[in-house]
Amino acid sequence: MRPQTYKIIKVAGFLLLLAVAITMLYPLLWMLGTSVKTNDPAALLREGAGAGVFPSDRNILSNLFPPVWHWDNFAEVFRISPFARYYFNSALIALVVTAGQLVTSSLAAYAFGRLIFRGREKIFFLYLATLMVPASVTLIPLFIIMSKAGLVNSYFVLIVPPMFGAYGTFMLRQFFKGIPDELEEAACIDGCNALMRFIYVVLPLSAPALATLGIFTFLGNWQSFLYPLVMVSSDNLKTIPLGLLNFVDENSANWPLLMAASVWSILPVIGIFLFGQRFFVSGTRLGGVKG
Amino acid sequence: MHNKPFTPWLFLAPSFLGFVAFTLFPIVFSLVLAFCAWDLFRPPRWVGWENFQQLLGFTVREIPAINPMLGAVLFFVCLALAAGGMIRLRGFGRTAVIMALLVLAVVILLQAWEPVNERFWYYTANTFYLLLGLPISMACSLGLAVLLNQTIPGRNLFRLAFFLPSIVGGVGIYLLWKWIFNTEYGLINSVIAMVHPAGGPAWLESQAWAKNALIIMSVWATAGGANMVLYLAALQNVDPQLHEAACIDGAGKWRQFLSITWPMVSPTTAFILIMGVIGGFQGGFDAAYVMTRGGPAGATTTLSYFIYENGFRYFYMGRAAAASWILFVMVLGLTLANWKWMSNRINY
Numbered sequence: 305m306r307p308q309t310y311k312i313i314k315v316a317g318f319l320l321l322l323a324v325a326i327t328m329l330y331p332l333l334w335m336l337g338t339s340v341k342t343n344d345p346a347a348l349l350r351e352g353a354g355a356g357v358f359p360s361d362r363n364i365l366s367n368l369f370p371p372v373w374h375w376d377n378f379a380e381v382f383r384i385s386p387f388a389r390y391y392f393n394s395a396l397i398a399l400v401v402t403a404g405q406l407v408t409s410s411l412a413a414y415a416f417g418r419l420i421f422r423g424r425e426k427i428f429f430l431y432l433a434t435l436m437v438p439a440s441v442t443l444i445p446l447f448i449i450m451s452k453a454g455l456v457n458s459y460f461v462l463i464v465p466p467m468f469g470a471y472g473t474f475m476l477r478q479f480f481k482g483i484p485d486e487l488e489e490a491a492c493i494d495g496c497n498a499l500m501r502f503i504y505v506v507l508p509l510s511a512p513a514l515a516t517l518g519i520f521t522f523l524g525n526w527q528s529f530l531y532p533l534v535m536v537s538s539d540n541l542k543t544i545p546l547g548l549l550n551f552v553d554e555n556s557a558n559w560p561l562l563m564a565a566s567v568w569s570i571l572p573v574i575g576i577f578l579f580g581q582r583f584f585v586s587g588t589r590l591g592g593v594k595g
Numbered sequence: 596m597h598n599k600p601f602t603p604w605l606f607l608a609p610s611f612l613g614f615v616a617f618t619l620f621p622i623v624f625s626l627v628l629a630f631c632a633w634d635l636f637r638p639p640r641w642v643g644w645e646n647f648q649q650l651l652g653f654t655v656r657e658i659p660a661i662n663p664m665l666g667a668v669l670f671f672v673c674l675a676l677a678a679g680g681m682i683r684l685r686g687f688g689r690t691a692v693i694m695a696l697l698v699l700a701v702v703i704l705l706q707a708w709e710p711v712n713e714r715f716w717y718y719t720a721n722t723f724y725l726l727l728g729l730p731i732s733m734a735c736s737l738g739l740a741v742l743l744n745q746t747i748p749g750r751n752l753f754r755l756a757f758f759l760p761s762i763v764g765g766v767g768i769y770l771l772w773k774w775i776f777n778t779e780y781g782l783i784n785s786v787i788a789m790v791h792p793a794g795g796p797a798w799l800e801s802q803a804w805a806k807n808a809l810i811i812m813s814v815w816a817t818a819g820g821a822n823m824v825l826y827l828a829a830l831q832n833v834d835p836q837l838h839e840a841a842c843i844d845g846a847g848k849w850r851q852f853l854s855i856t857w858p859m860v861s862p863t864t865a866f867i868l869i870m871g872v873i874g875g876f877q878g879g880f881d882a883a884y885v886m887t888r889g890g891p892a893g894a895t896t897t898l899s900y901f902i903y904e905n906g907f908r909y910f911y912m913g914r915a916a917a918a919s920w921i922l923f924v925m926v927l928g929l930t931l932a933n934w935k936w937m938s939n940r941i942n943y
Contacts, residue, residue: 313848317742324739325756328819332759334782335771362785412610421603427611434618436927438877440902440919444912445624446617448635468613498602527765529881534907545766549885552770559774566767577762581755 333368339563340373347374357559377564385554386539387565390547395572397462397543398525404467405521406514413476414502418488428477431470439530447534461535462543466525472517479513480506516583523573544569628916635910646917652711655702714893715901715918719925721806722897725879728810728817729871733864735818740826741856754824761820769885772812773799776886783811799887802894809882809895822867829863830856865937869930876926898922 341357342348353360355370381387415421416428446465450456483506491501507514529545536542542550548565555561629646633639702708710716739757743750775782776798787795796804833856841851879897883889889896889904896904898918906915 314745314747317745318747321739321742321747321753324819325753328760328815329756331771331775331782331815332763334775338774358780362780362788364782364785364789367785408610408613411606415603415606419603419606421600424603427607430619431614434614434622436873436923436930437622438899438919438922438926440877440899440906441625441916441923442618442621444902444906444916444919445621445628447907448628448912449621449624451635465613465617468610468617470614470618473610498606502606523762523764529766529884530903533884534903548766548770552885562770563774566770569765569767570763573763574759577759581758 335563335567337368337370338559339377339567340375341370341560342374342377343558343560347372374560377560378568380561381551381565381568384561385547385551385565387547387568389540390542390544391568393462393541394526394543394545397459398522400463401466401525402518402521404463405469405472406518408468409472409517410476410507410510410514411502412473413480414498414506416473417477417480418483418506419498431473434470435474443531443534450535456535457538457541459541462532462541466528466531469521472521475517476510476513479510483509512583515580519576519580519583523576526573625916625919628913629920630917631913633912635912639913642913646914647921648711649914650712650715650918650921654709654711714896717893718896718898718901721893721895722876722879724806725809725813725897726872726875728813729868729875731810732814732817733822733867733871735814736820736822736867737826737860737864739819740823740830741852743823743827744830754827757819757823759819760816764816766881766885768816769812769882772808772882773886776808800891802891805887805891805894809879809886812882822871825863825867826860829860833859861937865933868937869933872929872933873926876929877922898925 338357342351342355343357348356351370351372354367355372355374359367361367416424416431447456450461455461487505487509488501491505496504527545528543532541532543532546533549536546539550548562548569551562551565628639630641630643631639632642632645699708743753747753776784778784778795778797778800781798783798784795798804798808837855837859838851841855846854877899879895880899880903883895883897883900884903887895889900899922902915902918902922905911905918
């Protein structure tokens with residue numbers, strides 16, 4: 305290929321990537337832009353139709369941001385709904401579930417991956433087999449059990465059942481299996497029992513895998529929707545996704561407020577993303593694929 | 596490693612107890628429930644195959660011999676065999692299953708097929724339709740990965756930008772897209788109006804376009820995410836000498852892609868496809884619930900939404916459980932078929 309053609313292809317590729325990046329990010333910018341617009345008739349009269357979500361022209365560039373940014377929408381969300389409570393519930397549940405998952409999964413993964421006992425492969429196969437079963441299969445009986453036990457509408461039902469995951473166990477087991485035996489043998493000679501080897505040898509070496517599992521468990525629970533929707537109806541126990549839904553019912557066409565609430569809901573996610581980006585783009589969580 | 600015989604059980608205990616209580620026991624419970632009628636208020640009642648008949652049952656016009664029950668049981672057995680048995684079955688058994696499914700297809704094509712529950716089949720079709728987003732999203736992932744797999748300024752920034760939509764998710768993002776698909780003032784129809792004055796479709800309010808809207812959203816959310824990262828990793832494992840050799844032989848960029856890149860990433864394609872079908876076939880609830888409530892006229896109702904409605908709105912616990920097992924068998928069947936089909940086409 306002539307160098308000139310090569311250069312043209314490269315520039316075209318770059319421009320294409322740029323176009324895709326803009327397409328990907330524009331909806332999120334649109335979200336931010338809408339969240340600082342206003343629905344207040346007085347403000348619309350003062351600042352023109354461009355300050356609201358129903359502008360007179362449909363130019364997506366000039367309509368992205370309003371002439372005056374109404375940051376107050378973000379405070380208004382907390383004033384007109386128990387959003388602080390939703391935030392607290394979501395954070396509490398996601399944190400405790402994540403901690404629980406890390407503890408139970410890593411302990412079980414150590415047994416499956418590095419210890420020998422009768423029935424190990426059979427039990428592990430049982431874990432794997434349930435990964436294929438849709439969540440709706442277990443959700444219905446779980447709801448019946450919890451409601452008969454009088455446990456629906458409690459922190460218990462939101463926190464305890466999600467703390468156990470076959471997926472996390474599977475992922476960590478794959479990782480643990482890759483740690484060289486010699487390290488544990490050395491610790492064994494130094495007089496370490498299984499628990500000490502687990503704590504002082506295996507866990508420190510698995511920090512990236514644990515971080516990845518932790519991040520994805522946290523995000524999964526932060527965004528979890530169907531499970532709390534089924535299990536909880538009391539306003540005091542609602543998480544952010546459920547709270548947002550309440551918000552829609554009460555402020556149906558107030559897009560600026562809805563978008564402000566939505567921005568609040570994804571803010572921690574973006575924070576975690578920027579903080580832990582290497583765990584997302586490394587693909588460790590999908591382990592075991594050879595390509 | 597040497598250990599005392601009970602040590603492993605101590606490690607396993609917390610996870611295993613939770614697993615038995617919150618996964619294994621509910622699964623067994625659900626299997627029994629699928630053969631019961633229970634609204635949680637009156638005591639449960641054993642109804643046998645009736646739930647399955649209510650969902651899968653059908654009659655065939657002009658052939659009274661096939662009653663709904665027989666039809667449902669036949670169908671379920673075929674489905675289960677196709678799901679679990681096709682790989683093991685040889686000779687006559689396999690021919691029989693294939694023939695039964697073919698006869699069923701002919702009956703449906705001749706429109707002699709009269710299902711007991713038409714909605715269930717409509718929702719099944721919806722679920723399959725929404726899977727169309729997967730190949731589109733995979734093509735985008737691979738395309739982006741190929742573009743990113745060269746020395747390009749700002750490569751890492753691009754990766755982060757593409758990844759962001761896949762990580763923000765949940766109800767907030769569904770609300771955003773509900774706003775973007777707004778017929779009058781939404782972002783998408785504003786763009787369309789700039790080039791095409793008549794304006795775009797009514798998206799979420801239109802029976803014909805609502806599913807397409809959900810597909811567009813899912814492509815946006817998944818194209819640059821984990822799948823792209825997987826493809827990128829696969830591309831980086833391709834030996835550059837292969838491309839050099841092809842270049843010397845006079846192969847153009849497109850020829851190289853078809854003969855080198857595509858075969859070399861085929862294991863990754865298989866993995867993404869299988870995981871995507873498993874996830875996609877079970878999904879669709881959250882988005883539909885937030886954006887359309889399954890509408891308009893059931894156009895965005897998927898099987899998982901149908902199960903939710905039956906179980907938690909009408910309290911047909913037994914029927915919901917039966918539907919969730921049918922969903923499971925369908926996912927299993929698709930996955931095994933996928934697996935078999937792909938394993939003949941993976942190149943190394």
